[in-house]
Amino acid sequence: MRPRISDVARVAGVSTATVSRALSQPELVSEETRALVLQAVEKTGYRLNLAARNLRQNRTGGVLALVPNLANPFFAQILSGIAEVLGPAGYNLLVADTRITDPDTLLEYAEPSRADGLIVLDGGLPAEALRRVPVVMACEWVPALQAPRVKIDNRAAARQAIAHLMALGHRRIGHVRGPRGNVLAEARLAGTREALEEQGLCLDAASLYPGDFSLASGREAALIWLRQDPGLRPTGVFLASDEMACGFMGEVQRQGIAVPGDVSVIGFDDIELIAHISPPLTTIRQPRAEIGRLAARRLLRSLEGGEAACEDELLPVELVLRASTAVPPRA
Structure with a gap:
């Protein structure tokens, strides 16, 4: 039965x-x-x-x-x-x-x-x-x-990412944002600005790069960064998603830029891929499951x-330290 x-x-x-x-x-x-x-x-x-x-x-x-x-x-x-x-x-x-x-x-x-x-x-x-x-x-x-x-708390998570770069000694810090109007992108941008302003720094237009969470937009941000004066461009870049961080790192490395020797890179999300790229990506881990x-x-x-x-039910995030961030060049 x-x-x-x-x-x-x-x-x-x-x-x-x-x-x-x-x-x-x-x-x-x-x-x-x-x-x-x-x-x-x-x-x-x-x-x-x-x-x-x-x-x-x-x-x-x-x-x-x-x-x-x-x-x-x-x-x-x-x-x-x-x-x-x-x-x-x-x-x-x-x-x-x-x-x-x-x-x-x-x-x-x-x-x-x-x-x-x-x-x-x-x-x-x-x-x-x-x-x-x-x-x-x-x-x-x-x-x-x-x-x-x-x-x-996306704003607090972004502040944590910026705090890590600043603890390493970075003072020229850039941000690749997510799509305009997206609630996550806007919160991460706000957290980035707040963390910098608390230390007397600002996120100027030249250090804020457009993005849409995709690999391609990370690569486009890298092309903008590469065209900037090496003495003025950010030595540390926080990207609002891991996919964009992968696109950014891939492009600057193709152009002979060392990560993290010339520029430190930190992402957001901790997708599975990023622990296996070279160098493995420092990121903010979301408890996705x-x-x-x-x-x-x-x-x-x-x-x-x-x-x-x-x-709201807020879950904690974790800063996952890997090899893509280090002290800035000539620090």
Whole structure:
């Protein structure tokens, strides 16, 4: 006979209500209890009857993640963390790339008939399109939308990056920004300015380079930096994403510039690639998988009728020191 939830409860030594909570709202039970339930599920071969549950609860069984660029490796761990939580709770993770998806199609995806909830990773979406189902925002956020946010303090993280360069002795410090209007890019730029101003320095126009988080824009910033007077250009450069940092380093090294001998470079995110380039990149590490897990748990609470508080949940970052930063030349 098909295993039932009561069979899982018997094997795990808990109540059926505890099994239900462990599978649908894992944050409400202890890690030890959840492990017992998952072991019992595997042992009994129990499977949620998702079709029956969704029909009974008038749900689709799907959660949609809206991602601004699926080609960006930054999002892989976040999506993995989301799926890690949603799967055991019986929800399918659907993903749409907002950069290439038609806006009208996105509106259709955000309907209750297509998805039970949204996890939004794109801060450039219109708020009015995201109010039809429960929403949680992760990493980026839509300022006009009142919904829970799981993110880092980007301004403080940028200040940490600048503090590292200054501790090494750099006083001419440049910044490659993200796209104009992007909430992450603006916060990181603000943190950069604040950290410099506190030390009596400023980020002038010649030391602020355009960017859009891509490899190509990092390379373009490097070309601008290379054309500047070697005695005046920044000896340390903080880039608002690791991809841009890789593009910047690759181009200056092709032109005979040593990293970090001639210029120190620090990125942001800690994507997997950067520990394996030469030199390995110093960066600000975001807890990307944990961001995904917490966003999914917040959404599950809302879907199960729990409290949908709109306060921010801030996660800590870490400065990861590698070989791309050092004391400035002739310091």
